[in-house]
Amino acid sequence: MGNPCGPLAAQVLICCALMLVVSHQVAPAPSPPAPVTRRSFTWDVEYIMWAPDCQQSVMIGINGKFPGPTITANAGDLIRVEVTNSLHTEGLVIHWHGIKQIGTPWADGTASISQCPINSGENFTYEFVADKPGTFFYHGHFGMQRAAGLYGSLIVNGMDRQKEPFAGEYNGELSMLLSDWYHENVYAQSAGLDGKDKHWQWVGEPQTILINGRGQFGCSLGITRDRRACDRRKKDALCQEGDKSERCELIRRSECGPFCEGSQCSPVVFDVEPGKTYRLRIASTTSLSALNVQIQGHKLTVVEADGNFVEPFVVDDIDIYSGESYSVLLKADQRPSSYWISVGVRGRRPKTQPALAILKYTNSKPDSWPAGMPPETPAWDNVTRSKEFTYRIKAREKTARPPTTVDRRLTMLNTQNMFKGHIKWAINHVTLSLPATPYLGAYFYGIEAIAFDSSTESPDTYDRTYDIQKPPDGQAPAAKVPTTVSDRVFKIAHGAVVDVVLQNANALEAGVSESHPWHLHGHDFWVLGYGDGVYEHGRDSKALNTESPPLRNTVVLFPHGWTVLRYVADNPGVWAFHCHIEPHLHLGMGVIFAEGMEKLRELNVPREAITCGEAKTATLPLAPAMAPPPPP
């Protein structure tokens, strides 16, 4: 199964052409077209027993490993991934986070939205164009499969790397995919989140932060908190049973670490040559945690955010929310030695130890731990510091500017609510529940009426008497709008310019408002501004940045504040826009944009992607030979 090559090849060309226009390069000669590079992968997705933090768990792995293989491509390449689902009872989909899926909305990998789950035993081929360079990743987008380990890196280089901004300023690349890991499996996590009243159980904080899929539970390398636990662990898990190598024997006798060569949880070591500069790509696919990254004794120059170059600025550390990615330039300008890389939790009272990795100069002493203590993560509740970092991100010159005329304004109140004894997150008092039939299939087959609630659209805004400083139950009677659960969508006309105001509010507990990283599928958007309190059009819109707003696909909404973004609905498809925190999305924190559906029939949607749920019977007439016999 897969997409026929012909139409896609055409799309590749259109897409490449678009990309070239954006990057102000010369359009290709009309003939012959440049050959498209196809990068093909064959993936078997299966349960594996793995010890990502030195404790064995069942995880979702790809080709027998965790994390999944890194995809590296050039912009304009056609990426083809043939996925076989070898999970025994679970369906799966894979979302290519940051790829716009221009002309291939069915390849966005969002269950219930862009496609049917790939059932156990089935295979499905994703085929799409890497539409632009950037630091991306991929992950499961069905239930909480991302949190079960289904993810990996996706790096897209420029078609001509030497012409990329900053290309001359670095000598090599390093890559860091950040995630968090729970010892409780996702089935139990979701059962807890779904629980009613006193049966509700919050998943809590993750046990371990992982760097490129590796962490060390209960023992941060040299810095042991619980020596006995660590000793037990070393004996049990770090060295494969029967490995009698000198190194393993040493480990069995020693403090935490060093780790076996073959260990699944040995710390990541980034090798650098003294004096050289590196582009360090950092992406976060955490389930919950907002993170902070620091490198002992080194400054970082931020140059890319979510696949878009930004005006460079220098920092000691970066905050990164789930769904975001950055490139920073890192100069190996210190005394040749080893240095700690420390990744700690921000925004929530940290119960998870910081993850550590090692930056190692090539000519430094082998196997030595860095000297001194790892850099300390900034105070978890210092939101001002997070805002300062975020506000510094501006588009690099020559980045396309947003249109100045807006066709549609959406204001989205983010609240935490009770619904029939269940805790939910809601947007304008509506909590998202996804249908069994993917929206894309419902529109393609014209069965919206039976596939989801298409009688009305999602609400464009909220009642402004709502007091965002108070919990939902502390509202004045008029603002106490009941929460509803719905699979309604926003219908967005093709080509419309859309402004979205994300308006944060107080959660259920008084005095609490959380940060939410919102991620948009199918698009980059311009981040026009942030602010505290209630956004007021007129007053606040005047101060928005329309000169150098950064393009991104994920943006943070700060506690009790607002964020405004703008995008152009130029990519027909059904696109999710949601909080990238896995349990928040599970509890309904998202909306659906059904965009340019009037153009959908012009696309060659593969039927295997969209034939499930109501689409199995509603629209596909049996061939005469298949029809059941007439009743006797």
Place this chain on the structure above:
Amino acid sequence: MGNPCGPLAAQVLICCALMLVVSHQVAPAPSPPAPVTRRSFTWDVEYIMWAPDCQQSVMIGINGKFPGPTITANAGDLIRVEVTNSLHTEGLVIHWHGIKQIGTPWADGTASISQCPINSGENFTYEFVADKPGTFFYHGHFGMQRAAGLYGSLIVNGMDRQKEPFAGEYNGELSMLLSDWYHENVYAQSAGLDGKDKHWQWVGEPQTILINGRGQFGCSLGITRDRRACDRRKKDALCQEGDKSERCELIRRSECGPFCEGSQCSPVVFDVEPGKTYRLRIASTTSLSALNVQIQGHKLTVVEADGNFVEPFVVDDIDIYSGESYSVLLKADQRPSSYWISVGVRGRRPKTQPALAILKYTNSKPDSWPAGMPPETPAWDNVTRSKEFTYRIKAREKTARPPTTVDRRLTMLNTQNMFKGHIKWAINHVTLSLPATPYLGAYFYGIEAIAFDSSTESPDTYDRTYDIQKPPDGQAPAAKVPTTVSDRVFKIAHGAVVDVVLQNANALEAGVSESHPWHLHGHDFWVLGYGDGVYEHGRDSKALNTESPPLRNTVVLFPHGWTVLRYVADNPGVWAFHCHIEPHLHLGMGVIFAEGMEKLRELNVPREAITCGEAKTATLPLAPAMAPPPPP
């Protein structure tokens, strides 16, 4: 979604008529037809946090509880179960174990065989006739979902209960559904079973045996092995937090038990009135364990096996294998008091404590434990004792006898094998792997060629030079047949009389051969005989019991022995025949009978049941309005 009522109602009548003929009763008057009783259920299948053995786990529950609700019906009733799948990523199906599904093969609830998995968020309505009275149960039949807790009891009474055999001999009914429970989740269990070479991990023995979904891990009521563990457990789990009742306070101070009223793991108490006789229904849906059931101080009279009455015989205890069910008559003829019911492991070195329940005479002292020790389970490796019990089971007089002419003989060698580093179970050296498209759908749409390997049938027999006393690698060169993995089937002509010889052999380890309970879907079969060593037609066939062979749907194959059964292929459908041990089936221990497929088009197969896998695209032409536009 569901089956139209009309055709099914007709099937109900046909089925009732068939049943009446079998039970030698008077056929109904031609008009008006007796009204069909419909028993409707609405089930929501979801993850729940539950403590079946006082330790909290995530389980698959129905309507928020474990085990699933008991279905009670009368023979001839139409059972209608509307299932909503609220698992987040898993498909599911439900098999009605013991129900023949006459005319409704799509309702047999076997994934990849009779239907597509019901995807997350979808609903599906099972509608079928309870074709005969008996002690049945239902369970998941996709991956290892049975072992995850997806099961419950299904009791079918006679249309006229007073006319049932033994009806006058008992005053009431008791019911006991037995299962076993692992603390490791099924995803990890299957990952271990799928592991290659040194990564293979056997699931091991279950932690707890459950009686009606209740067990007590680490503490058998009064008989504590580990008091400290038990104390901890009591404090943590037995009483809901905040429950300050006197009873809970007592528990917090006391030895193991008594348990809170609301506890999910308090022992089952069967109340009986002195002097009365009870029909105790016992069914086993264990994942692994063969069990033995005893009641302190009481004899048991076996009267039913798998929904078929047998010649009554009196025993001290019964052996029961996974997939089997029995009714025993139990007379409350002892001194009014409490008595232990003990359920222990047979056939495997027991590492699981026996489960205990209590038989309590109504006028005995409240809340008192039975005196003395619970009955001890017979030695696990005393196979002779198991055979003696099994061999005593004979059909009750008036049970239909098997046809004497046989149309097809199949001999099935049961071996454990290595296949490319994986441990498998194989039948005639073929290990079963199921296709993504259900066989029933493949036949219905005529796409066998692309849906599975239909080029040849499964092998009818094995090479008789194979030495069943030796492991596969100890065979003479000529008998070393390579193991293959296949989704081939046996095609069975409608109406054929089929004999199956199950031939056991040595496992991978020298001197080891296991017991396997084989279960047939869609049919009862006559058990013609058992024996040790190699079955030889001619010599052994003469000694088979064709006079009073019991009808069953599950039969045990003893170590290094053989079992012969016969059935009539009078029920068009695709039926699994497999070892009922969950990990054995997972490792390929089963075959598929595609029976009477020439009659399939006469059935009104609901399309939503069979439209997945290759059936999504192979045969359903798009309506013209849906067709993609011609290429430009």
